[in-house]
Amino acid sequence: MIPAQFDYIAPTTLDEAVALLSQHADDAKVLAGGHSLIPAMKLRLAQPQLLVDIGRIKGLSYIREEGGQIRIGAMTTHYQIESSARLREICPLLPEAAGQIGDVQVRNKGTIGGSLAHSDPAADWPAAALALDAELRAVSSKGERGIKAADFFVDLFTTALEQGEILSEIRIPIPKARTGQAYLKAAQPASGFAVVGVAVSLVRDAAGKCEAAAVGITGVASKAYRAAAVEKALAGASLDEKMIAAAAAHATDGIDANGDLYASAQYRKHLAAVYARRAITAASR
Ligand SMILES: Cc1cc2nc3c(=O)[nH]c(=O)nc-3n(C[C@H](O)[C@H](O)[C@H](O)COP(=O)(O)OP(=O)(O)OC[C@H]3O[C@@H](n4cnc5c(N)ncnc54)[C@H](O)[C@@H]3O)c2cc1C
Numbered sequence: 001m002i003p004a005q006f007d008y009i010a011p012t013t014l015d016e017a018v019a020l021l022s023q024h025a026d027d028a029k030v031l032a033g034g035h036s037l038i039p040a041m042k043l044r045l046a047q048p049q050l051l052v053d054i055g056r057i058k059g060l061s062y063i064r065e066e067g068g069q070i071r072i073g074a075m076t077t078h079y080q081i082e083s084s085a086r087l088r089e090i091c092p093l094l095p096e097a098a099g100q101i102g103d104v105q106v107r108n109k110g111t112i113g114g115s116l117a118h119s120d121p122a123a124d125w126p127a128a129a130l131a132l133d134a135e136l137r138a139v140s141s142k143g144e145r146g147i148k149a150a151d152f153f154v155d156l157f158t159t160a161l162e163q164g165e166i167l168s169e170i171r172i173p174i175p176k177a178r179t180g181q182a183y184l185k186a187a188q189p190a191s192g193f194a195v196v197g198v199a200v201s202l203v204r205d206a207a208g209k210c211e212a213a214a215v216g217i218t219g220v221a222s223k224a225y226r227a228a229a230v231e232k233a234l235a236g237a238s239l240d241e242k243m244i245a246a247a248a249a250h251a252t253d254g255i256d257a258n259g260d261l262y263a264s265a266q267y268r269k270h271l272a273a274v275y276a277r278r279a280i281t282a283a284s285r
């Protein structure tokens with residue numbers, strides 16, 4: 001449980017941080033809250049020679065509204081999101097997901113950017129980012145670019161971030177009127193991570209039918225995914241119990257589910273349908 005030797009630098013500007021990453025290429029890793037990286041280093045699953053701590057950079061921790069979007073700085077902690085009264089009002093899925101992450105210590109140190117960049121298959125944020133059609137902003141010495149959440153999660157612990165890129169901001173379209181949202185998860189009792197987590201954001205039309213739905217699912221497969229078949233079944237449908245259950249039954253269509261000592265692939269698939277039904281029901285109230 002002792003990490004390999006490494007150097008540590010805490011730059012105070014983003015420019016300095018990206019310059020360090022481009023200088024040290026393969027050998028450097030960004031340190032945010034450290035709640036995934038430090039345990040991985042202690043187990044020697046990660047052995048960076050240099051840690052670039054972005055925790056001292058001012059202006060990476062904020063929640064604001066701009067250009068019809070909610071903009072969240074990558075270093076914003078889970079707790080800051082959980083406790084935002086404004087987010088509870090305009091995008092309740094965010095505080096709801098944040099509040100279900102780990103325990104108080106984890107939520108106080110862990111960051112939304114660190115969680116998304118880590119792409120743990122059992123993390124909560126990826127499901128929410130997918131259901132909210134988030135755009136992730138990445139900065140490097142070459143400039144800045146936006147990556148849609150749908151393209152961001154590539155595989156187990158692998159994202160579309162390129163070497164030298166720092167995730168700087170998460171942008172989420174401010175949900176329309178008549179939007180209902182929910183995040184529900186079956187938590188692994190020892191770790192708190194999602195065995196299955198389902199994020200739902202749906203818009204009703206004036207008659208109360210589902211105009212559009214977005215469903216992000218984590219915990220089931222090697223990466224979080226949008227449950228396209230569920231979304232298709234919900235579009236234009238009346239949101240009654242029978243209809244919701246029929247749509248939720250498609251939660252793992254085309255998905256290769258993971259199995260482990262705690263939950264088999266078959267059990268995860270079952271849980272995904274159950275939690276999708278519950279989350280859609282909660283979002284449609
Ligand atoms: C006991 C425990 C329980 C937990 N339970 C849960 C849970 O229930 N649900 C859940 O979702 N998570 C859980 N976590 C993980 C926690 O949410 C972490 O906060 C999160 O996974 C990583 O965020 P971090 O800020 O700590 O990132 P770090 O650990 O600092 O970094 C993680 C990885 O992302 C990279 N990185 C970090 N920030 C950036 C950035 N801005 N740009 C580019 N790369 C970056 C790092 O180089 C590293 O590879 C738990 C952790 C612990 C220790």
